[in-house]
Amino acid sequence: MKRFTGPAFLFLLLLVALALVACAPKQAVKLTVWMNGSDSFIGPNEQQKPQEQWYISEAFRRFEKANPGVTLELVVQADQNAAHTNFKTAGLAGNAPDVANLWTGMPIFAMKEVILPLDKLVPADDLKKIVGWESVRDGFKADGTILGYPAGQNQICFMMYNKALVKKAGMDWDANPPRTIKDFDAALAKIKAIGVTPILVDEAAQSVNWFFTWICDYWWAQMTGNENIYAETLGQKKFADDQGFLKVLAYYRTLYTNGYFRKDLATSTDSFTQFINGKGAIWPSVTAQLADAEKALGADLGVLMPPEFDSSAKLQNSTIGGPGQSLVVAKNTKYPEMAVKLISFLNSKAEVLAAEKINRYPVVRTDITPADLGWAADSNIAKIQKYATTYNFWVDNQLTPDVANVFYIQCVLVATGKMTPAQFASEMDKKAGLK
Amino acid sequence: MKVTSIGNERARIRRREILLSLLPVVLILAVFRVYPIVVALAKSFTNWNGLYRSDFIGFKNYVDFVNDGPFWMILRNTMILLINVPLQVFLGIVIALLLYEQVPGWRIYRAVIYTPQIISAVIIGFLFKIFFGLEGPFNAILNAVGLQGLAIEWFGNSLTALGVIVFSIVWFSIGWQAIVILGGLSAIPPSVFEAAIIDGANYWQRAFRIVIPMLVRVLEFSVIASGVWSLTQLFPFLFSMTKGGPGYETSTLDYMIYLKSFGMGFGTDYGSATAVAVMLLVLVLALTIMEMKLADRADDWG
Numbered sequence: 001m002k003r004f005t006g007p008a009f010l011f012l013l014l015l016v017a018l019a020l021v022a023c024a025p026k027q028a029v030k031l032t033v034w035m036n037g038s039d040s041f042i043g044p045n046e047q048q049k050p051q052e053q054w055y056i057s058e059a060f061r062r063f064e065k066a067n068p069g070v071t072l073e074l075v076v077q078a079d080q081n082a083a084h085t086n087f088k089t090a091g092l093a094g095n096a097p098d099v100a101n102l103w104t105g106m107p108i109f110a111m112k113e114v115i116l117p118l119d120k121l122v123p124a125d126d127l128k129k130i131v132g133w134e135s136v137r138d139g140f141k142a143d144g145t146i147l148g149y150p151a152g153q154n155q156i157c158f159m160m161y162n163k164a165l166v167k168k169a170g171m172d173w174d175a176n177p178p179r180t181i182k183d184f185d186a187a188l189a190k191i192k193a194i195g196v197t198p199i200l201v202d203e204a205a206q207s208v209n210w211f212f213t214w215i216c217d218y219w220w221a222q223m224t225g226n227e228n229i230y231a232e233t234l235g236q237k238k239f240a241d242d243q244g245f246l247k248v249l250a251y252y253r254t255l256y257t258n259g260y261f262r263k264d265l266a267t268s269t270d271s272f273t274q275f276i277n278g279k280g281a282i283w284p285s286v287t288a289q290l291a292d293a294e295k296a297l298g299a300d301l302g303v304l305m306p307p308e309f310d311s312s313a314k315l316q317n318s319t320i321g322g323p324g325q326s327l328v329v330a331k332n333t334k335y336p337e338m339a340v341k342l343i344s345f346l347n348s349k350a351e352v353l354a355a356e357k358i359n360r361y362p363v364v365r366t367d368i369t370p371a372d373l374g375w376a377a378d379s380n381i382a383k384i385q386k387y388a389t390t391y392n393f394w395v396d397n398q399l400t401p402d403v404a405n406v407f408y409i410q411c412v413l414v415a416t417g418k419m420t421p422a423q424f425a426s427e428m429d430k431k432a433g434l435k
Numbered sequence: 436m437k438v439t440s441i442g443n444e445r446a447r448i449r450r451r452e453i454l455l456s457l458l459p460v461v462l463i464l465a466v467f468r469v470y471p472i473v474v475a476l477a478k479s480f481t482n483w484n485g486l487y488r489s490d491f492i493g494f495k496n497y498v499d500f501v502n503d504g505p506f507w508m509i510l511r512n513t514m515i516l517l518i519n520v521p522l523q524v525f526l527g528i529v530i531a532l533l534l535y536e537q538v539p540g541w542r543i544y545r546a547v548i549y550t551p552q553i554i555s556a557v558i559i560g561f562l563f564k565i566f567f568g569l570e571g572p573f574n575a576i577l578n579a580v581g582l583q584g585l586a587i588e589w590f591g592n593s594l595t596a597l598g599v600i601v602f603s604i605v606w607f608s609i610g611w612q613a614i615v616i617l618g619g620l621s622a623i624p625p626s627v628f629e630a631a632i633i634d635g636a637n638y639w640q641r642a643f644r645i646v647i648p649m650l651v652r653v654l655e656f657s658v659i660a661s662g663v664w665s666l667t668q669l670f671p672f673l674f675s676m677t678k679g680g681p682g683y684e685t686s687t688l689d690y691m692i693y694l695k696s697f698g699m700g701f702g703t704d705y706g707s708a709t710a711v712a713v714m715l716l717v718l719v720l721a722l723t724i725m726e727m728k729l730a731d732r733a734d735d736w737g
Contacts, residue, residue, distance in 0.1 A: 081697075085484065085485055204678065204680045204681055205678075206678070207678050207679070207680065207694075263569060263588065264568070264569040264570075264588045264590075264591060266588075266590075266591055266680065266681035267568075267569070267588060267590035267591055267596075267677070267680075267681065268568070268569070269564070401704075405694075409679075409680065409682060409683065409694075410682045410683070412680070412681055412682065413681060413682045416591070416681065418592075418681070418682065418684075419682070427504055430503075430504070
């Protein structure tokens with residue numbers, strides 16, 4: 001008996017050691033997440049509350065509870081423009097956050113060397129039920145590398161209108177909205193005839209051509225196609241040869257010469273105030289501004305989608321929009337699967353529904369209906385939601401920074417007649433590297 | 436020998452004291468003035484994006500900016516806005532003379548005329564934007580008095596927009612000018628005026644033969660200070676009134692630095708922005724030297 005004591009003791013020791021290893025806590029997983037301070041998973045009014053009461057903090061707690069051993073650290077980025085540069089710098093140094101909330105399109109394509117491709121990590125169900133993947137695929141190609149998840153809200157462009165003024169002009173756009181440019185022009189003429197400005201817009205406020213970016217860009221995409229616009233911004237084709245672009249610019253000019261825009265659209269800054277005070281019939285807009293306008297105009301507020309510029313074009317019944325925000329994973333992360341699991345969780349049906357309490361936006365999922373969100377079928381937001389899966393991705397997000405600067409700042413000069421469409425297109429070509 | 440040696444030792448100690456006294460100022464200037472200028476000059480030859488990219492690209496930033504469509508318009512706008520300098524100096528002299536003559540109520544005028552200086556330039560910009568808006572009070576007044584033809588979109592084209600901006604700058608700066616010139620006037624001994632009066636000099640002769648020549652150095656300061664300010668500090672006026680637009684029609688070199696650094700289009704073209712800043716610095720130095728030479732000549736005439 002005695003001679004077995006030694007091996008038995010050793011065996012016992014081994015068992016104890018194995019048990020200790022098994023019982024030891026798993027290695028902690030800590031993910032650092034950068035979130036934009038606005039227009040993201042953080043609502044416009046949430047920053048007035050303590051951080052632990054924010055929607056995103058609650059979502060993180062739910063994720064941590066469902067995934068023991070995982071800790072999430074939230075870092076709020078006040079300046080999302082700077083966040084892009086900081087992310088790239090940190091990525092090159094190998095210490096970027098595991099997950100970051102950035103823009104979609106060109107801004108993330110420009111830093112793909114520090115972003116982890118997600119093609120093999122995204123669950124098939126997400127690819128099927130989430131919309132906007134083209135906005136995060138390299139080069140906007142259907143088979144481009146997936147650089148992130150389209151995330152958060154889905155901004156859709158449309159025109160708000162004053163139902164009372166439209167009715168006074170003898171029209172009912174709920175029943176019979178103008179769907180062609182010819183109808184649209186006729187409708188604007190009728191509104192002008194009752195003595196109010198048909199379209200109120202501050203076309204150079206914040207140095208951005210809002211009407212062109214939100215409405216005319218749809219017509220441009222309809223005439224030219226996103227692939228060709230993308231080729232033009234890369235200098236592979238010429239804006240000056242783009243007949244669709246030139247036609248849309250020429251039409252944009254006629255809106256001014258016909259008196260359908262306010263006369264001082266290049267210098268005004270009070271269009272929204274004038275719109276809610278009944279001084280004009282139409283105000284180009286995105287979803288984010290709907291709530292304020294509904295508060296001001298109540299039942300008199302209607303939404304009008306852009307009419308078709310070319311009824312023979314392939315792109316029909318659409319508008320400009322799409323997710324402007326993305327969630328990307330850094331190449332230097334130690335936990336790529338967990339990072340994707342977190343992003344997938346934030347875009348899950350349950351979380352998207354929960355996030356609606358802070359932001360009332362059309363959502364990025366196909367399996368959520370207005371009824372799920374508690375929206376009445378005839379509400380303005382429900383009408384916009386119909387376009388949440390059929391939009392044409394932001395044209396201006398497809399432009400390179402230099403081209404975009406010319407586009408934003410000088411476009412209004414075409415409306416006011418200080419530049420011809422050809423001169424403007426030529427200026428954009430110069431910035432795209434073509435003479 | 437001994438006396439000379441003690442003298443040399445004292446002189447050496449004195450020199451060391453002078454150098455040590457100057458050292459803090461020299462260090463502060465070197466760190467906070469010279470170093471940033473040298474760095475900006477170096478960065479202007481790179482494609483610096485603010486953080487991780489800073490490759491040497493020679494004169495490309497300069498060449499691209501000069502060949503850009505709006506360069507000459509921007510330079511023209513910068514020079515046109517300098518018109519505010521002679522205007523504010525001239526009006527400053529007139530007001531300072533009125534205050535110096537102690538016209539009835541001069542103390543109240545002195546306080547009132549200085550008031551714009553204590554208002555934020557951004558607020559002044561917004562006030563002028565509203566006042567000269569298409570449907571603003573100024574056009575309402577023109578319409579009311581039957582001058583509908585003059586009720587135009589003041590910010591809608593380059594020249595009228597720049598005119599309104601010049602007007603707002605003069606309105607803002609005139610109090611400062613008047614106070615500076617009044618200070619210069621107060622330094623002229625009253626006996627000089629008394630002697631001139633005894634010699635039979637009339638008001639205008641006193642103004643042009645005594646006041647202006649004796650104010651040359653004060654005027655030199657106010658012209659240089661307001662000129663440099665006009666070239667480098669107009670951002671709040673432009674941002675609040677026109678945002679440099681429509682297009683680039685009211686943009687200046689100063690405003691372009693902002694647009695290239697923080698403008699729309701997700702661009703952070705700091706390399707190009709520093710090139711514009713260097714061009715602006717050269718322009719400021721050239722105009723200042725020219726103005727100083729003119730003032731020296733005027734002083735000689737005096």
